[in-house]
Amino acid sequence: MKNLFMSAVIAMGLCTSAFAQEGVDSRGLYLGGSVGTEGLGIELGYKISEKMDVRGRLSYMPGFKIPHKVNYGLPFELDGRTTTVYTMKGNIERFSGAMLFDWFVGGDFGLTIGTMFGGQTLVNVDGYNADLHHFLKEGHSFEMEICDRNVIIGSDGRVKWNMTTPFFRPYFGITLGRYWAHGIKMSMDIGVQYQGKLGLNIQNENYESPYKSDNSGQWIRDVFVVYPVINLRFSGKIF
Numbered sequence: 001m002k003n004l005f006m007s008a009v010i011a012m013g014l015c016t017s018a019f020a021q022e023g024v025d026s027r028g029l030y031l032g033g034s035v036g037t038e039g040l041g042i043e044l045g046y047k048i049s050e051k052m053d054v055r056g057r058l059s060y061m062p063g064f065k066i067p068h069k070v071n072y073g074l075p076f077e078l079d080g081r082t083t084t085v086y087t088m089k090g091n092i093e094r095f096s097g098a099m100l101f102d103w104f105v106g107g108d109f110g111l112t113i114g115t116m117f118g119g120q121t122l123v124n125v126d127g128y129n130a131d132l133h134h135f136l137k138e139g140h141s142f143e144m145e146i147c148d149r150n151v152i153i154g155s156d157g158r159v160k161w162n163m164t165t166p167f168f169r170p171y172f173g174i175t176l177g178r179y180w181a182h183g184i185k186m187s188m189d190i191g192v193q194y195q196g197k198l199g200l201n202i203q204n205e206n207y208e209s210p211y212k213s214d215n216s217g218q219w220i221r222d223v224f225v226v227y228p229v230i231n232l233r234f235s236g237k238i239f
Helices: 002-020 130-137 218-223
Strands: 028-036 039-047 052-061 065-078 081-091 094-106 109-118 121-128 143-146 149-152 158-164 168-176 184-194 199-202 226-237
Touching (some): 028 052, 094 168, 109 184, 143 158
Antiparallel strands (some): 028 039, 039 052, 121 158, 143 149, 168 184, 184 226
16 A cells, blocks of 8 residues: 555555646646446646546545355265355455546547556455365365366355456546536546456465366456446545
């Protein structure tokens, strides 16, 4: 979190200093907040001219835990059963930052380019099944398909894994509304950040064990090559 904050402040300071030297009459510093698909954010912006703004944002996505139940087919009959329910709990908590430039082509409608950074872990998943835990204690072994991989389930009945993105992620979008010299102004971001193919990291106790890939779940990782960004923003002028 500290590194994200320092990166945003340094980048904003460099941009502000560079454009301030040009003596732009309409310049001004703005502070605001945001809420959207990146979570809750605080934003510091600088109005460079009537056509361009620059802004930095730090965002926090609360750690919502999303349970997902999976029907797990047992490789053989155990206690008269051939299936059991495996519970996956996904945690999407993360901190991230953004450095953005807005170019206004007409009124309050602008094109935005920039980069998102930090927040590399998109989701942490912890899966557990009490039945498998019991059977594992009796000497059985089990595998589970995680996206495009077959992974050995740990002796504690758990499978832990996450999906990660690059540290820097290009962003393209539009902005509706811009900084206003009087009162509080509402605006909105609509765009996408390019994440590329997500990294899949197995973190349970058997993560060093060999696993095989059958590519049957490749589509899950492909879906999030781009991440949608929709933010509702509120801002007011500081000076």
